[in-house]
Amino acid sequence: MSGRAGGGGAARGGGASGGGGARDGRTAAGPGGRFVVRAEGARLPVGAVVPELLGVLAAGGCAVLAAPPGTGKTTLVPLELARTAAAAGTGRVLVAEPRRMAARAAARRMAWLLGERVGGTVGFTVRGERKVSAATAVEVVTTGVLLQRLQRDPELAGVGTVVLDECHERHLDADTAMAFLLDVRAALRPELRLVAASATTDTAAWSALLGGAPVVAAAGVLHPVAVTWAPPPRPVRPAHGMSVDPALLDHVAAVVRRALGETDGDVLCFLPGAGEIARVAGRLGGLGVDVLQLHGRAPAAVQEAALAPGERRRVLLATSVAESSLTVPGVRAVVDAGLAREPRTDHARGLGALTTVRVSRAAAEQRAGRAGREAPGRVYRCWAEAEHERLARQPEPEIALADLTGFALQAACWGEPDASGLALLDPPPPGAMSAARALLHTLGAVDAAGRATDRGRRLVRLGLHPRLARALLDAAPHTGARRAAEVTALLSEELPASYGQDLAAAWHTARRTDDAYTTRWRTEARRLEAALGAEGGAAGAGAAARDAAVLRGGRAREAEGRVSGPLASDGSPRGGPSPSGRAAGGRGGVLGDDEVAGLVVALAFPERVARRRGQGGYLMVSGTAADVGDALGGAEWVAVAVADRGVGRAAARVRLAAVVDEQTARAAAGGVLEAYGEVRWAQGDVVARRVERLGAVELGSVPLRSPDPAALRAALLDGLAAEGTGLLRWSREAVALRQRMAFVRRVLGEPWPDVAEGALLEQAERWLGPELAAARRRADLERIDAGGALPRLLPWASGEASRFDRLAPERVEVPSGSRVRLDYSGEQPVLAVKLQELFGLADTPRVAGMPVLVHLLSPAGRPAAVTADLASFWREGYRAVRAELRGRYPRHPWPEDPATAEPTRRVNARRG
Numbered sequence: 001m002s003g004r005a006g007g008g009g010a011a012r013g014g015g016a017s018g019g020g021g022a023r024d025g026r027t028a029a030g031p032g033g034r035f036v037v038r039a040e041g042a043r044l045p046v047g048a049v050v051p052e053l054l055g056v057l058a059a060g061g062c063a064v065l066a067a068p069p070g071t072g073k074t075t076l077v078p079l080e081l082a083r084t085a086a087a088a089g090t091g092r093v094l095v096a097e098p099r100r101m102a103a104r105a106a107a108r109r110m111a112w113l114l115g116e117r118v119g120g121t122v123g124f125t126v127r128g129e130r131k132v133s134a135a136t137a138v139e140v141v142t143t144g145v146l147l148q149r150l151q152r153d154p155e156l157a158g159v160g161t162v163v164l165d166e167c168h169e170r171h172l173d174a175d176t177a178m179a180f181l182l183d184v185r186a187a188l189r190p191e192l193r194l195v196a197a198s199a200t201t202d203t204a205a206w207s208a209l210l211g212g213a214p215v216v217a218a219a220g221v222l223h224p225v226a227v228t229w230a231p232p233p234r235p236v237r238p239a240h241g242m243s244v245d246p247a248l249l250d251h252v253a254a255v256v257r258r259a260l261g262e263t264d265g266d267v268l269c270f271l272p273g274a275g276e277i278a279r280v281a282g283r284l285g286g287l288g289v290d291v292l293q294l295h296g297r298a299p300a301a302v303q304e305a306a307l308a309p310g311e312r313r314r315v316l317l318a319t320s321v322a323e324s325s326l327t328v329p330g331v332r333a334v335v336d337a338g339l340a341r342e343p344r345t346d347h348a349r350g351l352g353a354l355t356t357v358r359v360s361r362a363a364a365e366q367r368a369g370r371a372g373r374e375a376p377g378r379v380y381r382c383w384a385e386a387e388h389e390r391l392a393r394q395p396e397p398e399i400a401l402a403d404l405t406g407f408a409l410q411a412a413c414w415g416e417p418d419a420s421g422l423a424l425l426d427p428p429p430p431g432a433m434s435a436a437r438a439l440l441h442t443l444g445a446v447d448a449a450g451r452a453t454d455r456g457r458r459l460v461r462l463g464l465h466p467r468l469a470r471a472l473l474d475a476a477p478h479t480g481a482r483r484a485a486e487v488t489a490l491l492s493e494e495l496p497a498s499y500g501q502d503l504a505a506a507w508h509t510a511r512r513t514d515d516a517y518t519t520r521w522r523t524e525a526r527r528l529e530a531a532l533g534a535e536g537g538a539a540g541a542g543a544a545a546r547d548a549a550v551l552r553g554g555r556a557r558e559a560e561g562r563v564s565g566p567l568a569s570d571g572s573p574r575g576g577p578s579p580s581g582r583a584a585g586g587r588g589g590v591l592g593d594d595e596v597a598g599l600v601v602a603l604a605f606p607e608r609v610a611r612r613r614g615q616g617g618y619l620m621v622s623g624t625a626a627d628v629g630d631a632l633g634g635a636e637w638v639a640v641a642v643a644d645r646g647v648g649r650a651a652a653r654v655r656l657a658a659v660v661d662e663q664t665a666r667a668a669a670g671g672v673l674e675a676y677g678e679v680r681w682a683q684g685d686v687v688a689r690r691v692e693r694l695g696a697v698e699l700g701s702v703p704l705r706s707p708d709p710a711a712l713r714a715a716l717l718d719g720l721a722a723e724g725t726g727l728l729r730w731s732r733e734a735v736a737l738r739q740r741m742a743f744v745r746r747v748l749g750e751p752w753p754d755v756a757e758g759a760l761l762e763q764a765e766r767w768l769g770p771e772l773a774a775a776r777r778r779a780d781l782e783r784i785d786a787g788g789a790l791p792r793l794l795p796w797a798s799g800e801a802s803r804f805d806r807l808a809p810e811r812v813e814v815p816s817g818s819r820v821r822l823d824y825s826g827e828q829p830v831l832a833v834k835l836q837e838l839f840g841l842a843d844t845p846r847v848a849g850m851p852v853l854v855h856l857l858s859p860a861g862r863p864a865a866v867t868a869d870l871a872s873f874w875r876e877g878y879r880a881v882r883a884e885l886r887g888r889y890p891r892h893p894w895p896e897d898p899a900t901a902e903p904t905r906r907v908n909a910r911r912g
Helices: 045-060 076-088 100-113 143-152 172-187 204-209 246-262 274-282 300-306 361-372 405-414 430-442 454-461 466-479 481-491 503-512 516-535 542-546 593-604 662-668 709-723 732-748 757-762 769-774 778-783 786-793 800-807 870-885
Strands: 016-018 021-023 027-030 033-036 062-066 092-097 122-126 129-131 138-142 159-164 193-198 215-217 225-229 266-270 290-294 314-318 331-336 339-346 351-358 377-381 609-614 617-620 625-627 637-644 652-660 673-682 685-694 697-703 811-813 819-823 830-834 853-857 863-867
Touching: 045 062, 045 076, 045 193, 045 215, 076 092, 076 100, 076 138, 076 159, 076 193, 092 100, 092 143, 100 122, 100 138, 100 300, 138 143, 143 172, 143 405, 143 454, 159 172, 172 193, 172 405, 193 204, 225 361, 246 266, 246 274, 246 331, 246 377, 266 361, 274 290, 274 314, 290 300, 300 314, 331 361, 361 377, 405 430, 405 454, 405 466, 430 466, 454 466, 454 516, 466 481, 466 516, 466 593, 481 503, 481 516, 481 593, 503 516, 503 593, 503 652, 593 637, 593 652, 593 662, 609 662, 609 697, 637 662, 652 662, 662 697, 673 709, 685 709, 709 769, 709 778, 732 786, 732 800, 853 870, 863 870
Parallel strands: 062 193, 062 215, 092 138, 092 159, 122 138, 159 193, 225 377, 266 314, 266 331, 290 314, 331 377, 625 652, 830 853
Antiparallel strands: 016 021, 027 033, 122 129, 339 351, 609 617, 609 637, 617 625, 637 652, 673 685, 685 697, 811 819, 819 830, 853 863
């Protein structure tokens, strides 16, 4: 503090100089002195409800503050809370913002309102950067930093009030932080005051979550905003993944030009990501205005310029970061592309990425409101009015969409392994939570019950995704802390597209480049190196140090048909040779950059280690196909850091990867390394071999000389199932037997066996038993006589099988004495016999109680008549047949009364 007069009033007016400019406004006393808010702060609309907010907090300790963007909820309210906290001696005010840019901007704005520099009364802490002092009364942090603090110090010593800003955005860290804070109030610090601050009036759920906390609503001063619907003149392809149709970007740039011509002031254009911002910026040259690119990766100077009035007209191209958490002055027109980026995770394949989605109606309203903050404005929406009502009402909360591994580890370290006891607006999806906990168990971060291990607590303290934290800890003993930290820092933020697909090459580019990205990268790398030192990781503390030889490969130990991997049960490495396959000390014992990059990626994403299997095609350990392209030079093995799988794509598209060798692949993904005997039906025959496999990736195989008989039998049965009983030898007699058995089953049912294809395959072991036991390959199946095996299915146990030949005889004797074969291939058995052989037979023969279908043949063997009622034929049909055939076959008998004639197989004797 700077020795300004003390005082605890909230009176408006008065004036003081200091901090470089006149100040005329609300006073607020901070620790050790008195500070005065500039007139701009005193006029902020939220000031009207500050007394009500303070009263609510004094009465119950919790409040929900609903205040539109630009009303001062992020800047004036924390200062007022600090004033009362100073008077009561209850500790500093902690303001949690969802983004680093917002945290820095809020701290700068509050310090400016006090006429101070950041780090005095107002400070901030974001990942890799901290500006606070003993005089700091208001500290602005990101929600991620707040979570780290809560894990280290659940009581939040020295903090009296926490403001969770922009809670309506439903970021996962913010939801988690609020749940933890409510636990702290309930169990440790009932006097801790909580404020959930939202830019929307949709606050009922937050009020309920905070135990029915009162809602304090501030009215915004929002000027009228006219809506202009500006859909593209021609249809554009829907966005998918990270892909946006260039035709839409052309259209957005044209609408920006239109807005510049039709409105005054600055134009704020919303686009989904930094890539689209850069491409639209490239289409806006020669306009005579300043074009600023505002996104999380923008340089600090650009961010500061966007948040301050410009000297000339500006076009600000921004992501959704500018929807509510930042105030951008001078804007009179908003151009909204109608797109946003949200996380999506394919839990089955272990792939997660941002994807481009249509903006929600609520977000569209937030964006439009930016045009009416200071004066009447206009919003140009780049979609048709008819489409607007089809948009989702609210954006999905991040907990419903994101990879929950980090959340699950936070919850486990907090003592809530399944998160069921946390006060969350939306519960985590069970499938995503299950996948997250399974991964954490693989990393050794949680035990079988989901409770955090010592290793898990080390991982969470690094402030990284658990995958990256694991890679950093386990790689450092082999690569050195600095190089492990540098590669991990590359993986912790999206790389510029110009850095390419090869991580090692991107690392080299970052080292020799000096831009906004590399400034952040170096800062993060230094932070991680320091964190390793604090954890003892640089020296290889704990299990990782004791097993420093582990990641270096080693002989796989085989147990119960499976080879153990190089990771111990706690996720730390077991011992073995170097990841590069060289003995330690090769090339002076130092791994090359390519090897370091590959090792870190493989440790972070072991299921994404992939082996080449064709032209540009790879197969990941997880079983997902991947297209790597030419950037990695056709390497045999790669470790994939970033990949996505678009709609309709059979393979994931790799965006960032590093080359690895087989030993590193074995070491990193050792948890799924297996060696086993494999006996299966493949490519039309039995394959019996000894296989070594890394997940879905086959490493090698040798023939299996003595396969397990049960496995052989199962493979042969699989072959039968795949190709059918046609694999067996079916003689004419075997086919006829099957037809006879099918007839009896059809007519009499149980206990006669079903010999349809499906039933025979299902009962194959029963009727092919001995022959199947002796078979080893396809040729053996082809030699099995199906006719000799089928009778095993007959009901021998009940004695019914002895009746089979009577019920379905193979042949029947006709009056001429011939034994004629029956044809059972149709629905009704067929007796095909020459007409003369049936003379004198009055009734139709029957089998299993069913009359056969008699095909009466001419002397030449051709059908002359078909009947199932022989008596009727003799009475009514025979005369016509006799008249037709008697002249054609004069040597054969054609008596007038066939019922009394002598049956014969012979012809009449020739007359002399």
